[in-house]
Amino acid sequence: MEILPAGRIRLVETALPELPGRHRAAMDRVWEESVRANPALFDGPTAVLTGLRRDGADGLVLHWARTTYRHHALRRVPDAPVYASLFVSVAQPAGEGRLLVGRMAPWTVAPGRWQLPGGTVEPPAADAELDLTALCAHAARELAEETGSDTPPGALTPWLTTRGGRGSVGVLFTAPPRPARELYDRYARLVRTETARGDAPELDRIELIASPTDLERLEGPHVDYLRPVVRRFNGA
16 A cells, blocks of 8 residues: 555546456456345446556546446456556544544445545546546545535545555545544434434444554454554654
């Protein structure tokens, strides 16, 4: 995992390269097997990363393409071209150097995994542009949907860009601090509301952590960016 210099981010849409027939057939087969194992999976629209290059000392140019979630099944197809994910996350402070983290629910694509609130980027409408403003709006929406904290997009601040071992790139924002009790209460209200209408929350638990040591106390795996982001947040 590396943290990239990204004082400036520019996003450029590209066409998704055509898949050979054998890879497409294998992708569809793996996806169908995944859906049978987890019927909650949805082949909705998503943006994948097709290229990344530096733009001077502090800039990044991210090339992306429109596709659907089934393309991630290519990771399980030998010799197939694999497209890295493009996602957003929010560092939600709670005072005393603590950050909110959540555990993915059993029905999600990564059950039991701890991460910051966030998610993969969805492509905009055909006549709209994917830019930093759009990423910020998407991050604010993910924060509200997963934790109940409805922070306006304009209150989020671009912070870090990360690249993981599989090449996935995350654009991270910081939110204004909130009291710990408020964060837990907002999440509890969200869970009650979703449960009442027959839905299950995407995060089945939240915690506040201040160090990598706190991270190790959490039961289950965590995303690769979480440890260095926690260290960076606390200036270690």
